[in-house]
Amino acid sequence: MIVEAIVFYMFSTILLLSGIMVISARNPVHSVLFLILGFFNAAGLFVLLGAEFLAMILVIVYVGAVAVLFLFVVMMLNVDMSRMRDNLKKNMTVAAVVGFVLLGELVWIFSNWHFSEDAELNVQTPFSAEDAMDNTRALGEVMYTDYMLFFQMAGLVLLVAMIGAITLTLRHRPGVKRQKINEQVNRQVKDVLRVEQVESGSGIV
């Protein structure tokens, strides 16, 4: 138990510290790297809780995919932090207003928040304790039965977002040379090559 406690405090301390560093680091690339460190420690906490599936998915999805793209963009942008800071001071009042409105809305929603009875039952006993399942299976059994609708809806929301991102960035530029693999593969010798016997002194028309 002592070891678990020590590891827990280690993970959570590093998690909180790296969270603070994300917003206070001067260099945006450092911020992203601290964010990744934070994700890692969150995954460590999940492992401590015995939720190894969630921990691995957190690392795969957030660290392995999302944060890579973050890092990509931040590295390429070459952000000038001092100018950003000036802008921040200028827009401080607007930002504060928006922030407080959002906070108010969240508080309002969560004060009226309540679970349906089925969901409450699931929260108390996500899966029956007698058949010992690993948590991958346990998650699957809840997710694909009771929460099937929400699961599908989440998928649809992501699909819409993806299609939206593609339509926003897709441009058809005319006059771009592209490799057409099919045409290349289907090219026959007889279509493109002609062998002729040429008599000396005469040319080919």
Added chain:
Amino acid sequence: MAEFFDIYMLPVFEILGKILLIVLPLLGAMAYLTYAERKVMAAMQLRQGPNMVGPFGLLQPLADGLKLFGKETIIPSASNRAIFVLAPMLTFMLALISWAVIPFDVGMVLADVNVGILYLFAVSSLGVYGILMAGWASNSRYAFLGGLRSAAQMVSYEVSIGLVIVTVILVTGSLNLTEIVMAERTWWMHLLLFPMFIVFVISALAETNRAPFDLPEGESELVGGYNVEYSSMTFALFFLGEYMNMILMSAMTVILFLGGWKVPFGLEWEWLTMVPGLIWFVLKICAVLFIFLWSRATLPRYRYDQLMRLGWKIFLPLSLLWVLVVAGALIMNDALPMPAGVEG
């Protein structure tokens, strides 16, 4: 005090011992993989390969290591020091920690975790950070371009690797690596998984930045890619990491498709089953590694757009389709693996 020793210190020493038992042979294997690569490529190109240091040049890897060790570590003054030094260490460390879950034989594994295959996938998807950090921290255009290319390439091929892993999991019904190896597979399952084996090996080549997908270090256009600014041991760590990743990807291929430590082709002759599983495992890894070396010696480098086309337009739809095909075939034959106590 004695109690404290029994409960806490003893397991720590035991684990440390096991880690050493894995890491030391691994470093040796990595060193001789470089030797094997040079010998195999030399043989394919009708050359001699290293043959001066020791008998048959067998001490060449040691000489190379010593040479790298003796060189000066140069840190460019314009670089971002901390990240510049951190990047090779990260690469090397990530290449090592994956081996914690690799089962070498029945029960011969450091950590027999439930989600072993996800752990491997997670760690291999992290490899991109070492390269991206190195490329950025070097503050050099060649290194940066190499790093970006490598990141894009690894992210693209990870998607198809993930889907290939899903097809295998469908067949075996477990995320645990030992159970994946032990799961019974009928002949038509092997047949179904064979195309995915090919996709996996090609994706592994791309994931480890090996020829013909070694664009990140394409010397004809990028000098050396993400590691141009590195020298001495910092370079050696990248080098070690790359080769270790090759061995790791081969081990993954063996575990997912080639039956791990089991006797090949399900043969049951006594003189074959006498051989320890570890030996079979190593031999199979060597066979897959040979594919890595073979393709480096024979195939020309891909162009960048062709690489992306292969990843996104061919492998991704193919493996996605294959997930459906495998799932359908399993349901049709009523062979979907079911956990104990659950009716199909």
